[in-house]
Amino acid sequence: MELVLPICEALKCFGHLTCTYMEHHRKLERRMNDLLAKQRQLNAIKSDVEMKIKTELRLGRCVRQEVENWLLDVQTINGKIQNIDERTQNLSCFSRGHLGKQVSQTVEEVKEIIEQGRFTGALVIDDPSTAGVPFQLEHLEGETAVLADIWKHLMSDEIGMVGVCGMGGIGKTTIMKHIYNQLLEETKSKPLFEKIIWVTVSQDFNITRFQQDIADAMNIEDLPKPEQKRAAVLRNELRQIRHVLILDDVWEGFVLEKVGIPIPIFSNGSRLVLTSRSNVVCRFIGCSEIVEVPPLSNEESMNLFLAHTGRGILKVPSLEEILGDIVGECDGLPLAIAVIAGSMKGIYDVVEWRNALTELGDHVTSVKGTDKEIYGRLKFSFDRLEDSNIQNCFLYCSLYPEDYRIPRVELIEYWIDEGFLERGNRQQLHDRGHTILNRLVNNCLLEKAGDDVKMHDVMRDMTLYIKHPYFMVKAGTGLKELPGKQEWKDVERVSFMMNMVSEIPPSLSPNCENLSTLLLQNNESLERISESFFQHMHSLSILDLSYTSIEQLPNSVSTLETLNALVLRGCKELRYVPSLEKLKALRKLDLRGTGIEKVPKGLEMLANLTYLNLCTESLKELPIAILPRLSCLQCSVLYVKLPSVKMNGLEAARLRKLEVFEGRFNELIDFNAYIKSIQGRELTSYLLVMASPKAKFDARPLVEGLNNAFFFNFELLGDCDVRNVFKIVAGHQVGSPNCAEAPFGSHPVARWRLLYLHPALIALVALPQSPSHYTF
C-alpha cells in the first residue's frame, strides 16, 4: 500500500495542522470523503473480482482480456487518488479550487469504472487462442514412441479421433501436455489449426459443466440454459474453426452430439484427442485410433528415478543391485517412480535400502486388481512417513475435491483443530504445519501449486482406497442430496464441501458413532438442517458449516460434547446458535460474518477455547461478563470488531495468553490501558483500532499483508497536539491522558512506520524491514 508519506514530510504537514485543519478544508474534505467512499466501493468490487479469478484460474487458463484491462484501470485510478490525497495534505502548496474540481472529476471516473466492473460470464477462460500459454512441463522420460504416434495421427487427414489409454499414473496427462505445447509451437509458424482447446473432464462427469468448460475455453459467453440449445451453440461455434480438442481424464462414455461436439472428421479437419484409463470408453466415444501408453523401460525407469533422488546415490557402495530391484518394483509407472524416489531421497545407507526393498515387495503383493496395482507402490511411500500424525495430515488432503488447489493455511488450521500438530503456541503450530507440508511436497506425495498444494488424482484415489469405508468424500461433485443412512455406518471423516445440497431432511439421522469430522462448507444452497441429523454423532470433533445459508443451528448441536471446532464463518443468514454450555471440549469457535446479534449462550463456560472470532457487523453487544471470563481461558486467538460496544482496556489486558488479537477500542483510555499491558508480551500478530463508535470502517483491507498495526482516529485524539503522535513513533511515552501511548515502548523507532490513511485516521504499522530507511 503506497499511502505512505515519508516521515519527515508528514511531520512538516502535521506541524501546521494542529487545530485549523478541519475548518479550513471542510468543503474539500467533503468531496474527498465522497471520493474515498467511491474508491472503497471500487476496491471492494476489485477484491471480489480477484477472489473469483483466484478460484477459477488453473494451469492453461488465463484472465479475460477485458477483465485484465479493467484491473489495470483500477490500479491507475487508485494511483491517481493517492496522488490527490497526498496533495490535499500538503497544506503549504495546494490550490483548493483546482483540486476540488479534480476531485469531482475523479469521482465520475471511479463511478464509470465501477459500472464497467459488472462482468457477466466467466472471468477466466481456457486459453482462447493458439498463441496461448503453454503448460509448465513436468520431466518426461522416454515415451518418445508414443509421442510420435499421437503426433502422426494428429497430422493424418484420415483420422479424426485419437484415444490415449493407460492406467492411472502412467503419464497420459504429462504426455498430452507435451503434445499441447508442441501444437502451440507448430501452429505459430504454419497455421495447421486455428485453435487448440484443453478441457479436463475428471471423474464426476456432468454434461452441463462440461459444456460450460468448453464454452469458456472457446470464449463463448452466455450459453443458453436448455441442454439441446447449448449443444447447438457449441456445435455451431466448433464447426467454424479448425481445432484440436483435447479432453483429459475421461471416465465415462458419452455421445458427442449430445454435448455439442461435432464429429471431427466431418468438420473441416478438426481433431479430437481424449485420455482415459479405459479403452472401452475411448471406443464408445468413437475413437478410431487408440494409443496405449506403455510402461517405461528399465533404463528409462532408472533415469527417472535418479532424476528424483539425485545421481549421488550411485556412489553408495554395493547399492547397484538393490537399486535396480527397487526400480524394477515400480513396474515402469512414472508416478510410482517419482513417489518412491521421493521417499528414498537423501538415504545413503545400504541397509536402509535393503529394508526398503523388502517392504516395497510386501506392499506390491498386498494390493491386487488391474486398476489398483499402483496403489501398493504409492502406499509404500505413505507408510514410510511413519509418524501417524504426518500420515493423517497427508490423508486429510483427500477430503478436498479432485484437482483442487488446497490453500496451505486453511489446511494447517484443520490440522491444528484435529490435533495432528499436538501442542504449542499458534506460531509454533503453524511453523510445524508448514514444515510437514514441505516434507510432503519434497517426497512427491503432494504437488506444489503456486503457494498452495495439490494432490495427484491417483494419489487421492489411493488414499480413499486405503481409507475405505472410513472416509466418505463427495466434494465438489454437484451433489444435491446427502447419501442415505446405511452409507454412514463406518465413517470417521466425511466431506461434502462445495456442493449443492439444499436441505438435510428429518429422515436422515445417521448412526455413526465413530464420525469425527464433518465438512459441509461451501454449499451456498444449504438452508435447513433437521434436528435429528446430529443426534447420533457422539464422537464428532470438527464441524464445518461455513459459507452455507443456514438460518439456525439445530439444538442438537448443544449435545455434541466432544466437539473441538465449530466453524460457521460466512453463514450470513445464521441468527440462532443454541447454548454452547456443554461443549466443554470446544477449542475453536468461528462466527466471523454470521448474522448473530448476541453471543451464543454458555460461551463463558468454554474453558478450553483457544480461537474465538466474533467479527460480525450484526453483533450488538459483548456482555460485560464475557471478557473477564475469557481471560481465564486459554484463548490465544481473538478477533472482535464491535463498533457499538465498549471494550474495556483493562479487561482486555487480562487476556494474557493472546498471540493473535484484532480488536477495536472506542476510548483512548482503554486503548492506552491495553497498550500498556501488552508491553513485553508474546503477541505475535495484532491489529488494534481506536475509532469512534460512529466510524464505520474496516482496517483489514488497508493493511493487507501486514499483521501488526495500530490505528488512531484523529478526532478522538482531541486536543492532543498532533506532534505528540510522532513522539509515539519515536518510542517516547507521552503522558497526556488525551494522547495515545507508545506501543511497545522498548521497540526501536525504526520498527514502526507511520501511515496517513484518511483525513481522520493515522496508523502505525510494525515493519519487518531493515531500519535504515526511516531515520529522522
Ligand SMILES: *[C@@H]1O[C@H](CO)[C@@H](O)[C@H](O)[C@H]1NC(C)=O
Ligand atoms: C509539497 O509542496 C512542495 C512545494 O510547495 C513540493 O516540493 C513537495 O513535493 C510537495 N509534497 C508532496 C507530497 O506533494
Ligand SMILES: *[C@@H]1O[C@H](CO)[C@@H](O)[C@H](O)[C@H]1NC(C)=O
Ligand atoms: C451439473 O452441474 C450444473 C451446474 O454446475 C448443475 O446445475 C446440475 O444440477 C448438475 N447436474 C447433475 C446431474 O449433477
Ligand SMILES: *[C@@H]1O[C@H](CO)[C@@H](O)[C@H](O)[C@H]1NC(C)=O
Ligand atoms: C467448414 O468451415 C466453413 C467456414 O470456414 C463453414 O462455412 C463450413 O460449413 C464448414 N464445413 C463443414 C463441413 O462443417
Ligand SMILES: *[C@@H]1O[C@H](CO)[C@@H](O)[C@H](O)[C@H]1NC(C)=O
Ligand atoms: C468404532 O471404533 C471402534 C474402535 O476403533 C471399533 O471397535 C468399532 O467397531 C467402530 N464402530 C463402527 C460402527 O465402525
Ligand SMILES: *[C@@H]1O[C@H](CO)[C@@H](O)[C@H](O)[C@H]1NC(C)=O
Ligand atoms: C481441555 O484441555 C485439556 C488439555 O489441554 C484436556 O486435558 C481436557 O480434557 C480438555 N477438556 C475437555 C472438556 O475436553
Ligand SMILES: CC(=O)N[C@H]1CO[C@H](CO)[C@@H](O)[C@@H]1O
Ligand atoms: C459459497 C460457495 O462456495 N458455494 C459453492 C457450493 O458449491 C458449488 C459447486 O458445487 C459452487 O458453485 C458454489 O460456489
